[in-house]
Amino acid sequence: MTAAFPEGPRRTRAIAVWTAVSLAGGTAGDLIGGALTEYLSWRWILLINVPIGPACLAATRALPGGGPAGWRGQRLDVGGALLAADTLAAFLRALHAEAPADAPASSGFGAHPNWGRRWPGRGR
Numbered sequence: 652m653t654a655a656f657p658e659g660p661r662r663t664r665a666i667a668v669w670t671a672v673s674l675a676g677g678t679a680g681d682l683i684g685g686a687l688t689e690y691l692s693w694r695w696i697l698l699i700n701v702p703i704g705p706a707c708l709a710a711t712r713a714l715p716g717g718g719p720a721g722w723r724g725q726r727l728d729v730g731g732a733l734l735a736a737d738t739l740a741a742f743l744r745a746l747h748a749e750a751p752a753d754a755p756a757s758s759g760f761g762a763h764p765n766w767g768r769r770w771p772g773r774g775r
């Protein structure tokens with residue numbers, strides 16, 4: 652925001668609009684996510700993003716100016732994005748595979764490959 656808008660009222664307004672949209676999006680996400688899990692299934696939380704992603708990409712092309720001036724003529728690095736997503740997925744898979752089944756957090760951010768060796772009486 653600070654790079655796209657010069658100092659003054661335009662930047663202040665842009666940051667205010669961005670903040671308001673972010674808060675509205677977070678609130679709507681919580682409400683819609685709760686309704687999806689309550690009435691359908693938790694799996695719908697993952698499926699709902701499939702139509703939203705392409706809709707957001709299409710909306711960015713419809714914006715006047717197509718984004719900040721420095722972005723004009725640049726293309727999305729699809730290979731880099733896929734490599735980053737695949738690396739993250741492989742990392743999380745490795746954490747899940749190495750954590751013992753009786754660990755309090757057997758997957759996600761709480762997992763550690765040496766979980767059983769960190770505390771006496773657990774693991775080896």
